[in-house]
Amino acid sequence: MDGKQPSPTRIIHMRGSIRIAGIYLILGALWITFSDKLLAEIVSDKVQFAQISTYKGWGYVFITAWLLYLLIENHTAELAYNEKQLRLITNALPVLISYVDTDRRYRFSNKSYLDWFGEAVNGKSMEESLGKSAYQKISGHVDAVFAGRTVNFEADIPYKNGGTRFVNATYVPDKDTKGRVKGFFALVQDITERRQAQEEIRLWADAIEGCAQGISVVDPASNRILACNPAFANLHDYRVDELVGSPVLSLYAAAELGHVRRQFERADQIGYVRFEATKLRKDGSTFLTQKDVVSVRGDDGFILHRVVTTQDITERKQAEEEIRRLNEELEMRVSERTSQLEAANKELEAFTYSVSHDLRAPLRAIDGFTDILVEEYAPRLDEEGNRLCTVIRKESQRMGTLIDDLLAFSRLGRKEMRTEQIDMKELAEAVFRELYSDEDEKRIDFRIGDIPAVNGDAALIRQVWINLLSNAIKFTSRKKRATIEVGWMEHGSENVYFVRDDGAGFDMEYADKLFGVFQRLHDDKDFEGTGVGLAIAQRVVHRHGGRVWADGREGVGATFYFALPRI
Amino acid sequence: MESSSVVDVMLVEDNPQDAELIIRTLRKHNLANRLLHMKNGKDALDFLFGTGSPESAPMENKPRVILLDLKLPKIDGLEVLRIIKSDERTHIIPVVIVTSSAENPDIQAAYNLGANSYVVKPVKFDAFMNVMARLGAYWLQVNHPMNNSNKDMTKY
Incomplete structure (x- = not known):
């Protein structure tokens, strides 16, 4: 104009x-x-x-x-x-269009103003219509347009109503023939949403740009890379601009091209596939990747593009390989150990077999011939000779018992376990009844609590009761009146059973020796025994995943505990 | 092989001390009058099947009981048992395993092969004598054997 x-x-x-x-x-x-x-x-x-x-x-x-x-x-x-x-x-345009005169009043405004401000602005001053803070923000630009310049600016304007909007505004001065400014045309566009969208796009772009995994977008028709992020380029030792536009298949190992094509086709059919593929760097070296391919369809149903995420899994594969190797090694070692163990077991069996057969016969001969000697040659032996023969017989017999007990102990470790639920109360009572004599019955006050059932091998657990209860009977045998108590308590996930007696007891100093094979704390002349019973009890309980321990005082009594996992 | 006439007890035992103790015990109870002691499995089989020396017993001389040790030189006890029990000429002869071993595998194997009884020799001599005397008495005096004479009749 x-x-x-x-x-x-x-x-x-x-x-x-x-x-x-x-x-x-x-x-x-x-x-x-x-x-x-x-x-x-x-x-x-x-x-x-x-x-x-x-x-x-x-x-x-x-x-x-x-x-x-x-x-x-x-x-x-x-x-x-x-x-x-x-x-x-002007009403049809989504832009605010107005004419402002030198009084800074609106002389013309299109419908967008009405929509935005909710009231007609014609005749009103800019300050009144826009609000004080908004007007302050633009008054400089208004001054500039009245000075004759066309003004274009983008700014956040805090409008009186409608909140703060981000606008793009153009003010064009209206000059008369003499060049005097009579007013100006204002074109204002709300670009808040556009800017938000742009910011969002910017965010996503940053995310993709900064993503450590390779991301590429491939044109499904030409199989060319439409876009990729730096991580994708770095994986292949290229720059981004070198890859954009290049054929994607050239980045795959030639041998796998068929496989890769099939995977792409599958992705196009079902939307998503994951596969592993060998890829090529710029220098031709290879690396192993995991690919996630998403085929994106447009509204018309056609595939727009494939979005491919690429992950270098060389290290992971190496780690997996390492784990597999270690596992194999471990398995080998286990089987080696197992066969060693089996061999050792065989040896042990052979040993016990030999002990069982060969060690007894000489003992029997010693015992037998000494007996024959005593019987048939008694008149020729004096008293001392007879006594010596008795010692020989007694000792050979004792050795026989030791061997038997030792064999029993060794057999225990090799026996296969058959687990079932055991009524402990019934078992302990039955064992006690078998063990005591009529004399014991008068002498011993036997008390048994409501001890709970347990899972285990009944024959083995029975042996534990036999050994503990027979010990209790044995070590109270010197007393005219004795009490033997069977009870239990809870401890964590275990049931702790105990056999308590008020017999000879033991010195706690030697408590740790109690459960060793052939360990005895009492003289044979006081209490007979080979010292295998508690070792057997311990072995059985250990095989059931439990523990044994003892508590006692010399001359006062002893308590033997064994803990087994609760059902 | 002091006698090729009828044998009551065949004792297969390599250990001379054990053999002497067993024989003494049986003799003491008058049970060893017709006892044949074989020191190894081969001799025992040779005697039973008449395959050894020419003076080996004919097959009609089936012992009323065989007391068989397991650990034997040349042919071991389980093998002897297997051969006796798998031959129809001998399988009816009662075989009692008399051994020092109380190991389960031995016991199982013996019964699987058809042992008629399994006896563990006690180490204590008193108990040993007791067991051997009862054993002898049972098989020679209590147990009624299959009548050999029937078979003998068929020969005539």
């Missing part, structure tokens, strides 16, 4: 106006020049001439007035039409 340089339409308008004015000028001049002369030819009477001339003058004036009316009417209608058109157009 620069006054010095009229627009082409303006020029056309001007030419039309000039032509009309010219025609009017010529017709008017002709009329003025020739109408009186023509009239004088027709009318000779002076009075009549003057009268007609007056009518002619009035007629001219009326015609001119009528023409003027028509012209103005026509022009006004056109203006109204034009303004209506303009309004239609």
Whole structure:
């Protein structure tokens, strides 16, 4: 709207106006020049001439007035039409369009203003309409446009109503022909959402850019890389710009191309696949990757592109391989140990077999022939000779018992366990009844609590009760009245069973020796035994995953505990 | 092989001391009058099947009981048992395993092969004598054997 340089339409308008004015000028001049002369030819009477001339003058004036009316009417209608058109157009735009005069009041505003501010702004001042804080933010730009400059700016504007919006505004000064600014046109666009969308895109771009996993987008038709992130490029020792546009299959090991193509096809069919593939670096070296391929479909159902996530799994594969190798090694070692153990077990079996067969026979011979000696040659032996023979017999017999017990102990470790639920109370009572003599019955006060059942090998657990209860009976045998108590208590996930007696007891100093094979704390002449019973009890309990221990005082009594996992 | 006439007890035992103690015990109870002592499994089989020396007993001389040790030189006790029990000429002869071993595998194997009884020799001599005397008495006096004479009749 620069006054010095009229627009082409303006020029056309001007030419039309000039032509009309010219025609009017010529017709008017002709009329003025020739109408009186023509009239004088027709009318000779002076009075009549003057009268007609007056009518002619009035007629001219009326015609001119009528023409003027028509012209103005026509022009006004056109203006109204034009303004209506303009309004239609500006209202249709999603942009705020307004005209502000030098009083900084709105003279024109399109419908967007009404939508935004909820009220008409025409005639109101900018400050009033926008609010104080918003106006402060833009007043500098308004000053600039009144100074004659076209202004364009983007800013967060805290509007009076509608909250803070991010806008793009253009102010164009409206100058008259002399260059004075009469007002300005304001074009304001709300780009808050666009900026949010842009920011979101920026965030995602940053995420993809910074992602440690390789991400690439592939065109499904050409199999070319449309975009990729630096991690993807780094994996292959390329730069991003070197890869964009290049064929993706050239990054795969040639031998696997068929496999890779099939996987891509599958992804296109079912939407997603994961597979492992060997890939090539720029220098031709290879590395192992895991690929996650997502085929993205457009609304029309066609595959838009494939988004591929690439992970270098060389290290993971190596670790897996290492684990597999270690496992194999471990298995080998276990089987080695097992066979060693089996061999040792075989040896042990052979040993016990040999002990069982060969060690007894000589003992029997010693015992037997000594007996024959005593019986058949008694008259020739004096008292001392007889005593010595008795010692020989007793000792050989004792060794026999030791061997038997030792074999029993060794057998225990090799016996296969058959686990079942055992009624401990019933078992302990039955064992006690088998063990005690009539004499014991009178002497011993046997008390048994409600001890709970347990899971175990009944024959083995029975042996534990036998050994503990027979010990209790044995070590109370010197007492005229004794008490043997069987009870239990809870401890964590275990049931702790105990056998308590008030017999000979033992010195706690030697408590740790109690459960050793052939360990004895009492003289044979006091209490007979080989010292295997508690070792057997311990072995059985250990095989059941339990523990044994003892508590005692010499001359006061002893308590033997064994703990087994609760059912 | 003091006698090729009827044998009551065949004792297969390599240990001379054990053999002497067993024989003494049986003799003491008058149970060893017709006892044949074989020192190894081969001799025992040779005697039973008449395959050894020419003076080996004919097959009709089936002992009323065989007392068989397990640990024997040349052919061990379980093998002797297997051969006796798998031959129809000898399988009816009662075989009593008399051994020092109370190991389960031995006991199982013996019964699987058809042993008629399994006796563990006690180490204590008193108990040993007691067991051997009862054993002898049972098989020679209590147990009624299958009548050999029937078979003998068929020979005539």
